[in-house]
Amino acid sequence: MIYVATQKLPLPKESSSLDRSSRREDSRARLVRAGTEMLCEQSYASMGVDHVLRRAGLSKGSFYHFFPSKEAFGLEVIKYYADHFDRKLERILDNQSTPALDRLSTYVNEGIEGIERFNFKRGCLIGNLSQELGPVSTVFRLALEDVFQGWQAYVARCLRAAADSGELASDINEQDWAEFFWIGWEGALIRAKASASSDPVRRFSSQFIRVLPKSSTI
């Protein structure tokens, strides 16, 4: 998946009326959001705690007040990013008022808009970290694979809806096709970076939808 949208965490404004616990929550949320933006664009290895603090506009030392380690922080960032995408996937792919295959196209089109908005600079945080940390950290690897499995469940449900409504063949294996979609999507994001273009994502998605087994009765 890609691109944390420009929508923001509900951060309270700095004000003398804020009590200590909401300021504390504010700072923690700022750190997580800063980390999320950074890990969409750069490697975990190159993300220094100092940089996160600077991006969040917080003073040195506050990081370890909120997180016991960089790893704990990284896992929190994954959770924030995954929650964000769960809401997006639910909004689009579970939308019963739209034909199921149109929902998938809407998801693809929003993804392409995101790629273009960030000028092909941002990748998928989950794909990025899988690439970098999958081989070296079991804790991260399991968290990342868990996110992929969750995303696949949304697409599988959407494909099943398409099969039930006659848009796709009723005997489609929606789990296999959902995995195929996410595999290709992550690969297409890499190629978008290499080509500085959203065309690979567009072409992959069109081809994917074209080859889905259609119902023979329509």
Next chain:
Amino acid sequence: MIYVATQKLPLPKESSSLDRSSRREDSRARLVRAGTEMLCEQSYASMGVDHVLRRAGLSKGSFYHFFPSKEAFGLEVIKYYADHFDRKLERILDNQSTPALDRLSTYVNEGIEGIERFNFKRGCLIGNLSQELGPVSTVFRLALEDVFQGWQAYVARCLRAAADSGELASDINEQDWAEFFWIGWEGALIRAKASASSDPVRRFSSQFIRVLPKSSTI
């Protein structure tokens, strides 16, 4: 693509009879090979010149004797890796004595063997660097996309051979399908890391071959 095979560059043995120029070539080749191995496993940002020298078994200072910059070195590593894969793709996919789709399966199976041999730790150097450097360096980006285009040409030629021999539909757009293959392949390598399993590569490849448009006359 994945996995620089265990085959070695033809390095001459250290010997007092070696003249200066061959020792020089030896050291340069050691550096490139060390860098290639490292960039299959870790990020460019985290690959220090000192580490490369240590891995190559060379003394400090010799790096800049051979390469004007880390960037020049990185580009040389890409070239070495790409040349290696060009030879592999040519050996397998241009092998006229085997039916074309079997060649593609052979390529996939060799890839899976590599993934398993390195215990899901190594990724595709070109995919890794596209992820990391595509957005930040035009020089790298263009070199990386060029490699992808070259790889696609091999697969496209193989698919065209399959179409000409009647294994696939004669009107197949082999360029589109070749791009689709490499997009999915790179994505599958990411998922192999996240799941610590070659299953995503196996499932993607099987599905890809299954959905290729077959000739209606056979």
